[in-house]
Amino acid sequence: MSEATLREDTLRPSGAKLLRPSRISERQRALLSLLRNKGAVAAIVVLAFIVGAAVFANWVAPYNPVEVAVTESLVAPSARHWLGTDLYGRDTFSRVIYGARLSLLVALAVTAISWPIGLVAGMLAGFFGGRLDSIVMRLMDILLSFPTILLAMAIVGALGPGLLNSVLAIAVTWIPFYARLARGCTLSVRNAVYIEAARSIGCPSRRIVVRHVLPNIMAPLIVYATLRFGTAILSFAALGYLGLGAQPPTPEWGTMLRDAREFIRLAWWLTVFPGLAIVITVLSINLLGDGLRSALDPRLRLER
Amino acid sequence: MLQYIERRILALVPTLIGVSILVFSIVHLVPGDPIRALMAESGATAEVMEAIREQWGLNDPLPVQYIRWLSRAVRGDLGRSISYKRPVAEIILDQLPNTLCLAMAGTAVAIVVGGALGIASALKRDSWLDNLFMIIALVGISVPTFWSGLLAILIFAVTLHWLPITGTGGLKQLIMPAGILGLVASGTIARLMRSTTLEVLGADYIRTARAKGLPERMVILRHALRNALIPVITVVGLQLGTLMNGAVVLEMVFARPGIGSLAVLSILSKDIPVVQGTVLFGALIYVLVNMVVDILYTFVDPRIRYE
Numbered sequence: 275m276s277e278a279t280l281r282e283d284t285l286r287p288s289g290a291k292l293l294r295p296s297r298i299s300e301r302q303r304a305l306l307s308l309l310r311n312k313g314a315v316a317a318i319v320v321l322a323f324i325v326g327a328a329v330f331a332n333w334v335a336p337y338n339p340v341e342v343a344v345t346e347s348l349v350a351p352s353a354r355h356w357l358g359t360d361l362y363g364r365d366t367f368s369r370v371i372y373g374a375r376l377s378l379l380v381a382l383a384v385t386a387i388s389w390p391i392g393l394v395a396g397m398l399a400g401f402f403g404g405r406l407d408s409i410v411m412r413l414m415d416i417l418l419s420f421p422t423i424l425l426a427m428a429i430v431g432a433l434g435p436g437l438l439n440s441v442l443a444i445a446v447t448w449i450p451f452y453a454r455l456a457r458g459c460t461l462s463v464r465n466a467v468y469i470e471a472a473r474s475i476g477c478p479s480r481r482i483v484v485r486h487v488l489p490n491i492m493a494p495l496i497v498y499a500t501l502r503f504g505t506a507i508l509s510f511a512a513l514g515y516l517g518l519g520a521q522p523p524t525p526e527w528g529t530m531l532r533d534a535r536e537f538i539r540l541a542w543w544l545t546v547f548p549g550l551a552i553v554i555t556v557l558s559i560n561l562l563g564d565g566l567r568s569a570l571d572p573r574l575r576l577e578r
Numbered sequence: 579m580l581q582y583i584e585r586r587i588l589a590l591v592p593t594l595i596g597v598s599i600l601v602f603s604i605v606h607l608v609p610g611d612p613i614r615a616l617m618a619e620s621g622a623t624a625e626v627m628e629a630i631r632e633q634w635g636l637n638d639p640l641p642v643q644y645i646r647w648l649s650r651a652v653r654g655d656l657g658r659s660i661s662y663k664r665p666v667a668e669i670i671l672d673q674l675p676n677t678l679c680l681a682m683a684g685t686a687v688a689i690v691v692g693g694a695l696g697i698a699s700a701l702k703r704d705s706w707l708d709n710l711f712m713i714i715a716l717v718g719i720s721v722p723t724f725w726s727g728l729l730a731i732l733i734f735a736v737t738l739h740w741l742p743i744t745g746t747g748g749l750k751q752l753i754m755p756a757g758i759l760g761l762v763a764s765g766t767i768a769r770l771m772r773s774t775t776l777e778v779l780g781a782d783y784i785r786t787a788r789a790k791g792l793p794e795r796m797v798i799l800r801h802a803l804r805n806a807l808i809p810v811i812t813v814v815g816l817q818l819g820t821l822m823n824g825a826v827v828l829e830m831v832f833a834r835p836g837i838g839s840l841a842v843l844s845i846l847s848k849d850i851p852v853v854q855g856t857v858l859f860g861a862l863i864y865v866l867v868n869m870v871v872d873i874l875y876t877f878v879d880p881r882i883r884y885e
Contacts, residue, residue: 416596421822424841424860428600431845431853432607508722512827515724516842531728535831538728538743539736546732549725557720564716 314565335368392452400460459491687760696771727831
């Protein structure tokens with residue numbers, strides 16, 4: 275790390291003279307910058323634990339998350355049940371861990387659906403302009419005419435509450451955010467000299483889009499996807515809380531908090547711990563996103 | 579200027595048509611036959627169901643049904659609720675004051691708290707206070723709104739017994755939901771306020787005011803704040819989505835009647851006309867307020883000119 279820091283320093287214009295022009299690639303430089311950001315490193319460590327627990331939930335969780343144990347109903351946090359139990363005697367700690375698995379999978383699914391669609395639609399609209407642009411952007415305007423939760427609720431209202439339908443609903447509401455960003459970034463590189471150069475040597479449009487536009491709009495879109503990843507977890511939990519997302523007995527953070535509402539006088543732990551799990555996870559993702567943003571944006575990097 | 583407003587309003591028409599098509603299609607995305615679902619309990623025969631379908635115009639082609647639905651909706655007829663047995667528009671208007679009350683109280687909290695925090699951190703730039711606010715803001719966007727509501731109940735109602743858990747009416751019932759709604763929306767306002775205040779503080783007229791010997795307090799109150807407050811108008815627009823999203827969730831958390839809880843409960847009870855009505859109404863408000871804010875902004879800030 276110290277050697278890395280040193281080399282990074284000599285590369286920074288604000289530091290010593292630039293003796294050798296970069297031997298380090300832009301990508302490595304971004305990685306170094308990320309690793310020097312304390313918040314981002316802490317976030318990566320925390321996220322590693324969360325992802326690890328989610329992936330190996332079967333081994334990490336001490337109990338079966340849906341197993342009912344009537345004799346253990348509403349037990350306060352103790353050595354046997356670290357985070358207590360709910361009405362049916364289900365272990366909160368185990369449910370929180372399985373909840374992490376579900377929330378991360380859902381956020382991945384939402385991103386996997388909405389990110390590519392938004393990216394391609396926005397990029398093509400921005401690059402080709404004209405008719406295509408107005409059609410795509412008009413569609414996005416319509417989707418943006420709803421407050422996000424209302425649109426998601428409309429879709430869930432049509433398809434019926436449930437895990438998959440709520441994922442689909444969130445994914446649809448996400449598309450315009452990515453499309454707008456992709457379009458804006460494309461517009462800003464469309465008239466760049468290197469695009470003109472490619473065009474002048476007879477490069478076909480398809481090749482220009484894939485080889486020249488796409489790589490150059492990737493960084494902001496990746497950063498944005500990271501920042502949105504946390505929001506996807508929040509939205510999914512909110513739909514779960516409203517009873518429109520995952521249904522009981524699925525161990526899901528929002529659904530757990532919905533059940534906890536009834537016992538808020540009797541069992542504080544049911545309200546506190548699933549919420550803490552959401553906050554820790556989303557906060558780490560946001561810190562990582564912030565770090566990525568400053569690492570991938572050369573202008574922000576120089577300011578640090 | 580008038581031309582700009584005119585164009586803004588005209589540009590709204592295709593968007594609103596799109597919105598209405600989307601809302602209309604909700605009922606046709608519902609899996610299964612709505613009439614059969616509705617009539618199953620009453621044990622109606624196939625002939626009766628067919629007659630009802632014919633009477634309600636459900637056998638017509640979709641575009642015809644859409645036009646009919648839209649022309650009614652434009653006249654304020656949003657159909658009848660299945661579970662409340664009342665016109666949807668009436669139910670929505672009944673619930674509107676509750677939600678408006680929450681939204682306005684939340685906006686007030688957001689502007690006061692966000693404004694104060696933003697100005698304070700701009701005046702004490704890079705101090706521990708500024709850094710603390712930045713950390714709080716970062717944590718703030720990572721906390722689900724509904725959990726903040728639950729925690730507030732746990733602390734102020736269950737543990738301290740200061741406030742009632744749920745209900746409407748009195749100011750006491752409004753404190754927790756409005757306070758949380760305001761705090762949720764205040765982060766963006768604080769950030770905006772901080773950056774505009776910083777920008778204004780660097781302006782020439784501030785230097786002039788200082789140079790002519792005005793006390794610092796006067797410089798800030800008379801010259802800096804007045805100009806920094808301009809963008810706050812747009813904040814209502816910027817935060818409208820946050821406020822509406824928050825209101826829906828907080829109404830459910832605090833068991834408050836309102837448009838948000840109406841929408842959620844009607845989804846759960848499959849009362850599709852009410853779902854359609856509330857979603858259409860919400861989108862309409864959202865679009866209109868955003869437009870008004872856009873237009874207001876051009877009045878307030880003469881630097882913005884539209885061809």
